[in-house]
Amino acid sequence: MTSTEIKLSKKLENGIEFSCQMCGSCCRGLNEGEVYLYKDDILRLANFLNLKDKSGLREFAKKYLKIINTSFYWKEPKAQRGKTYKFKTLAFKFTGEDERCHFLVDNSCRVHEHRPFQCRCFPFWQMMVSSRKNFIDYTKKCKGLQISKGRFYSKQEILSWAKAENKIEKNFFLEMKKNNFDIFKVYPFLSKEKL
Secondary structure: EOOOOOOOOOHOOOOOOEEEOOOOHHOOOOOOOOOEHHHHHHHHHHHHHOOHHHHHHHHHHHHHEEEEEEEEEEEEOOOOOOEEEEEEEEOOEEOOOOOOOOOOOOOEEHHHHHHHHHHHHOOOOOHHHHHEEEEEEHHOOHHHHHOOOOOOEEEHHHHHHHHHHHHHHHHHHHHHHOOEEEHHOOOOOOOOOHH
């Protein structure tokens, strides 16, 4: 997570064609990273799963979420230097030997219309679109990026996705900072057993 200006890799300057090939690779952990979830993601998924009240959110958290470490670089307005803050955030708890998402069934997402922003935003994550190396590394793993066919995404659309991701992360950081980085104040339905 970072609050820096988003610069698009030259590889994406003219836009790209992309279409998910439903290989399920991005829905598996296997030390590839985390799927971060934020308040809107959690509420949308819990609502879809009919887990709506506080006890439903507790059940959702127990079954699908884990608390992980993250960091965010933040520079206060008018400050000369920024600082990297380390704190806790939420991510999907993967399941099985292949560390797949709970909602991945036969390489298909059973909550596709309600999936988290990070899933909807792929492959236009800020860390991918601003780094040629990161984009090439993900291209090796993603069949949709390898074949370069499908819907055309312009430079402006790619930047729009990356900026939206940055805004979500920044808002979460600011909420955590306001609550002294106490994740249990931000998400009161979490159990302290999660730590």
